[in-house]
Amino acid sequence: MYGQWYHFRVSSRAGYVLVGGASSRMGRNKALLPYKGTTLAQSAVRVVRAAAGSVLVVGKPHRDGVFGCGVVPDIYPGEGPLGGILTALQQTQADWNLVVACDMPGLRLDFLHRLLDRAEAGSFEAVIPAGPSGQLEPLCAAYHHGCRQGLYRAFERGIRKIALALADIRAEIWPVPEELSCFQNVNTPEDWAAYDR
Numbered sequence: 463m464y465g466q467w468y469h470f471r472v473s474s475r476a477g478y479v480l481v482g483g484a485s486s487r488m489g490r491n492k493a494l495l496p497y498k499g500t501t502l503a504q505s506a507v508r509v510v511r512a513a514a515g516s517v518l519v520v521g522k523p524h525r526d527g528v529f530g531c532g533v534v535p536d537i538y539p540g541e542g543p544l545g546g547i548l549t550a551l552q553q554t555q556a557d558w559n560l561v562v563a564c565d566m567p568g569l570r571l572d573f574l575h576r577l578l579d580r581a582e583a584g585s586f587e588a589v590i591p592a593g594p595s596g597q598l599e600p601l602c603a604a605y606h607h608g609c610r611q612g613l614y615r616a617f618e619r620g621i622r623k624i625a626l627a628l629a630d631i632r633a634e635i636w637p638v639p640e641e642l643s644c645f646q647n648v649n650t651p652e653d654w655a656a657y658d659r
Contacts, residue, residue, distance in 0.1 A: 474555070475513075475515050475560065476514055476516050476555070477515070478510070478520050478562070479510055479517060479519050479529075479564050480521060480547075480564060481521035482521035482536045482545075492649075493564045493565075497567060502564055503519065504529055506569055507529055510569075512571050513578060518534050518550075520549050521533065522536065534549060535549075538617075543600075543601055544613065544622055544624050551610035552610065554607050557582075557606060557607060558582060558606055560574060560577070560603075561604075565647045567648065568645070568646050570644055577603070586606075586633060586634040587609035587631045588604060588632075592638065593642065612631035613630060613631060616630045
């Protein structure tokens with residue numbers, strides 16, 4: 463018994479919150495919207511850190527401490543969220559990377575745990591939830607560090623839509639029709655007023 467070796471593969475996790483959007487429809491920086499005594503981005507940072515064990519923000523540099531964690535400057539500014547995902551995957555040391563947009567106030571820790579557990583248990587390079595309408599949610603998804611090359615190939619061909627770039631990697635589409643509130647995001651002052659009510 464004592465002479466036997468047991469090997470357990472422990473998959474490491476990391477979390478990233480994307481804040482690099484222009485927020486043009488909102489008219490002000492969505493990441494800094496006041497929310498439950500903090501900001502929208504800080505709320506996302508707290509949930510993602512609890513789910514993944516660590517968290518960094520990807521986007522434009524801000525004053526120190528504004529998000530409550532470190533900030534990784536977007537390597538591809540102005541190129542949309544796919545550039546933010548590639549930035550995260552370029553700097554990560556973790557196997558699985560939880561990538562979440564900052565404008566999802568309904569994020570829930572239990573769902574993010576389920577997402578990461580599913581990613582680690584499978585054989586795909588990414589797990590992309592699909593909400594009640596069937597719409598893909600690539601900005602609340604898990605990406606293995608190994609999928610960076612495939613996504614970058616799509617990026618080099620001029621693809622900026624994440625749903626199209628997924629064709630270059632082995633992505634699992636995970637239907638979660640019960641998760642309506644988790645994926646609701648806010649893009650306009652009207653969206654925010656309705657959510658805030």
